[in-house]
Amino acid sequence: MLTDQGAKNWRLCCGSLPGSIREDTLGKDSRVVRTDVLVIGAGAAGIRAAIEAKKQGVETLLVAKGGLGESGSTFYPNGWGWGFQASLGIVDKKDTPGEHLQDILEASLDMCDESLAEILAREAPERIKDLIDYGLEFDKRNGEYVQNYGCFNKRPRAFIVTGMDKIRRFFTGAVRNHSIRVMQNTMVVDLILQEDTCVGAVGVDARGQVVVFEAKSVVMATGGGGNLFLFNLNTPDITGDGQAIAFRAGAELANLEFFQIGFGVLYPVEKTLFEGLLFRHKPRLYNGVQREFIKDYLPSGVDMEECFRFRAAHMPFSTRDVSKYIDIASFREVIEGRSGPHGGILIDLTNVSRGALRANPSEEAWWSQVKARGFDPTKELMEVTLHVHALNGGLRINERTETSVPGLYAAGEVAAGPHGADRPGGNMMPATQVFGARAGEFAAKRAKSMKRYCAKKKIAEELEVSIQQMMRRKDGVLVKDAKDRIQKIMWENVLVGRREENLAHCLSTLSRIEQRELPELAISNTDELFDALALSNMVQLGKMMVTAARARRESRGSHHRDDYPKMDKNAGRSVVFRREGEEITYHSEHL
Secondary structure (H helix, E strand, O other), X not given: OOOXXXXXXXXXXXXXXXXXXXXXXXXXXXXXXXXXXXXXXXXXXXXXXXXXXXXXXXXXXXEOOOOOOOOOXXXXXXXXXXXXXXXXXXXXXXXXXXXXXXXXHHHHOOOOOHHHHHHHHHXXXXXXXXXXXHOOOOOEEOOXXXXXXXXXXXXXXXXXEEOHHHHHHHHHHHHHHOOOEEEOOEEEEEEEEEOOEEEEEEEEEOOOOEEEEEOOEEEEOOOOOHHHOOOEOXXXXXXXXXXXXXXXXXXXXXXXXXXXXXXXXXXXXXXXXXXXXXXXXXXXXXXXXXXXXXXHHOOOOOOHHHHHHHHXXXXXXXXXXXXXXXXXXXXXXXXXXXXXXXXXXXEEOOOOOXXXXXXXXXXXXXXXXXXXXXXXXXXXXXXXXXXXXXXXXXXXXXXXXXXXXXXXXXXXXXXXXXXXXXXXXXXXXXXXXXXHHHHHHHHHHHHOOOOOOOOOOHHXXXXXXXXXXXXXXXXXXXXXXXXXXXXXXXXXXXXXXXXXXXXXXHHHHHHHHHHHHHHHEEOOOHHHXXXXXXXXXXXXXXXXXXXXXXXXXXXXXXXXEOOOOOOOOOOOOEEEEEEEOXXXXXXXXXX
């Protein structure tokens, strides 16, 4: 099926800066798929964009890297559900979109695009009504909607959906009900440009067959990049593909140093979020030698109960209050070799009664989830460590969700702007719906006025040859080994306690992997193909994340520098990356 003609550099097709494949030909062992709007990514944002585009009366194709309803953080199998911030004034009659906006701005610490934040707060109420009208059942108690505060919020406006199966059934049903074409288990590798305008994409399916997509508009909705890190709370397909692919095509990236870091369970269940509210019960934390250690890290005048009180107020790590010392201490114990048997620290909640957990809907949902997997945290200790959850930065977009590449739109976690240094809990889901709907609408309107580009043969041939090279190489670098090295170096050096020497070491290691290992990758079967193609995306995005962290010589929100522990009030501008020719440049500016 794959041709063996004219070896091309694998990095050209799959990840280095020369990258976005421009017009040329189509191979005999590949296929062309034509559509008006191509949506890359089939999580909540991608599905919402596809629905809106289809409603506009244009041909729409939704491409999923995995199975529909299985890939993407929207459908993370070890989550208990998700929250949705919307100011409908149900529980708190005084709540308004203006109040919501203020919470976003305060959480962002000057790092968000205020116009996008205003759109998010203003349109979230209508988008949640859409979901309810489409049939998504939000949690109720005594016939009334449940609304929690959520991280970094002053009012209870977070609607709750408990049960990932319910979420999965809803979104897959919405795709069917709107008769949206779906191509599953297909990885987009690069965008196709014609005169610097995005006119489609090229990818590969699970069988190794190359697919060329011709489209009048393209929506990027591929999610975040949690799998750049050893411990993360994402499905395995979330590898920063959309950010890297779009950047190679000329799109700008911003706020890459800001991402959510929170405790996740390692044992007796794994890759499961540790509900931050549980810190209100003042659990005991032990290292691997059964010693309580938090007090060792507290400065004079900082009380441990105060740390727990603030830590219970937000799931992700933040430098904005004294809760940061819990995360810093826990991470350092692990890094310095004092971890438990599974690589984390031990948390003891056995002093908490079952009734106490029932008092809060989020705690109740979390307990039910882990109990269903055979673990009762009120009866036995658990081992946890810091996990990466969601990115706050990504592709820079405007109010129409346009990137800096004509014809390319972005929505959901792949996009920057609505969030900043910290993100209010329950704000990602409304972002998927608000900006997903906008992306679908504006992409469809553009498509109605555009002619479709006709793909040429060489586009497919270059990718076919690259894949064939990897499959024919017998003594190359194993994909798993390269991926493990990327994840380990990123997790050890780019979470909390960032320092110049550690970041410099991480950057040089990533560059060495890019230069020495990626060109020598070998795969034995198509099962490894997607991971192999993703590695260059991981390296490219990782290098920019590290560079952004080095450039920000202060601590702000989720970005913590050990060597610059205080926030600099004069540094309230975002780090923005752009491609100039084959060079990566960055500067700071207000979004």
